[in-house]
Amino acid sequence: MSKITAAITAVGAYVPDFVLSNQVLETMIDTNDEWITTRTGIKERRILKEKGKGTSFLAIKAAQNLIEKSGINPEDIDLVLLATATPDMPVASTGVYVASQIGAVNAFAYDLQAACSSFLYGMSTAASYIQSGRYKKVLLIGADKMSSIIDYTDRATCIIFGDGAGAVLFEPNEEGMGLQDEYLRSDGIGREYLKIDAGGSILPASAETVQNGQHTVFQDGKTVFKYAVSGMADVSEKIMQRNDLTHNDVNWLLAHQANKRIIDATAERMGLDESKVLINIHRYGNTTSATLPLLMHDFEKQLKKGDNLIFAAFGGGFTWGSIYLKWAYDTK
Numbered sequence: 001m002s003k004i005t006a007a008i009t010a011v012g013a014y015v016p017d018f019v020l021s022n023q024v025l026e027t028m029i030d031t032n033d034e035w036i037t038t039r040t041g042i043k044e045r046r047i048l049k050e051k052g053k054g055t056s057f058l059a060i061k062a063a064q065n066l067i068e069k070s071g072i073n074p075e076d077i078d079l080v081l082l083a084t085a086t087p088d089m090p091v092a093s094t095g096v097y098v099a100s101q102i103g104a105v106n107a108f109a110y111d112l113q114a115a116c117s118s119f120l121y122g123m124s125t126a127a128s129y130i131q132s133g134r135y136k137k138v139l140l141i142g143a144d145k146m147s148s149i150i151d152y153t154d155r156a157t158c159i160i161f162g163d164g165a166g167a168v169l170f171e172p173n174e175e176g177m178g179l180q181d182e183y184l185r186s187d188g189i190g191r192e193y194l195k196i197d198a199g200g201s202i203l204p205a206s207a208e209t210v211q212n213g214q215h216t217v218f219q220d221g222k223t224v225f226k227y228a229v230s231g232m233a234d235v236s237e238k239i240m241q242r243n244d245l246t247h248n249d250v251n252w253l254l255a256h257q258a259n260k261r262i263i264d265a266t267a268e269r270m271g272l273d274e275s276k277v278l279i280n281i282h283r284y285g286n287t288t289s290a291t292l293p294l295l296m297h298d299f300e301k302q303l304k305k306g307d308n309l310i311f312a313a314f315g316g317g318f319t320w321g322s323i324y325l326k327w328a329y330d331t332k
């Protein structure tokens with residue numbers, strides 16, 4: 001019997017309607033379109049405005065989009081994995097609620113948190129369940145309502161992030177398609193450079209933490225940038241080397257959309273022509289767990305069966321890594 005590999009067989013996505021453009025940000029903080037565009041590549045991001053709606057709203061929409069497009073029966077899903085850094089609540093798994101809402105009544109579900117690498121790590125987790133033979137349909141959703149943890153008076157962070165969600169289905173494949181190799185890394189040195197100070201077990205929420213603005217993202221952008229550039233390029237080069245892939249063999253780079261300059265540096269180290277680098281950061285900004293599935297969704301028609309895809313991500317913690325995957329289907 002041939003070895004079971006874990007292939008992506010369907011993709012879905014959702015972004016909220018409200019567009020927060022650089023021009024609107026110019027009216028909110030001391031910044032300008034030219035600065036944001038040249039430093040990050042971002043032109044606009046989507047924001048979930050409606051009160052009372054959280055990450056689960058985005059995740060459910062993305063999953064429903066996948067279910068509609070693929071025609072799968074949600075009752076056949078074995079596991080729902082929700083990659084997110086912004087769960088609906090600190091306790092009560094958001095993924096469990098999402099699974100129930102989409103009709104995945106026979107699945108078990110849980111959340112997976114590794115900052116901006118959540119979806120990449122989730123790909124590894126989802127694929128492992130499939131490769132083990134234990135489960136046949138694993139739905140991996142990446143969703144974040146970043147606007148819920150951003151201080152819109154802090155120009156160093158509010159220009160970068162946006163809200164969104166994407167979903168993929170992992171299934172067994174006997175043609176050798178799907179996940180081929182992974183190289184995942186982490187280093188606790190990153191804890192000080194990208195974080196939310198309060199609301200966790202070290203510093204629970206109090207009137208003081210709210211007053212001090214300790215419930216929103218702090219980042220030392222320069223330091224994160226430096227680690228992200230070398231981290232993402234290192235792992236992408238390594239995964240190419242150990243799979244004997246040259247730049248000619250790689251069809252597409254799908255890199256976490258945090259900053260266009262970080263993506264360009266990774267592509268350059270891989271020797272890739274820019275035509276092979278999938279980019280949508282100008283439309284959504286950094287949607288944390290949703291960047292990679294949003295890329296697959298937006299460029300689905302261009303991906304062909306057998307194409308070699310390299311995924312790369314970098315996030316808080318620090319967490320980072322690269323995955324080599326063979327695309328499993330053509331879109332009509």
Ligand code: COA
Nearest residue numbers: 031032035039116155156159221222224225258259314315
């Ligand atoms: N508009 C205009 N000016 C801004 C600005 C904004 N939104 N934000 C910062 N500036 C200013 C700074 O105050 C600074 O001014 P000064 O030189 O007078 O002190 C100048 O621009 C340069 O700031 P700096 O922070 O050094 O800019 P940078 O080139 O490092 O770009 C980031 C800032 C945040 C875009 C960049 O560091 C970055 O992308 N870091 C990685 C972020 C990331 O990927 N995070 C998620 C990881 S998953």
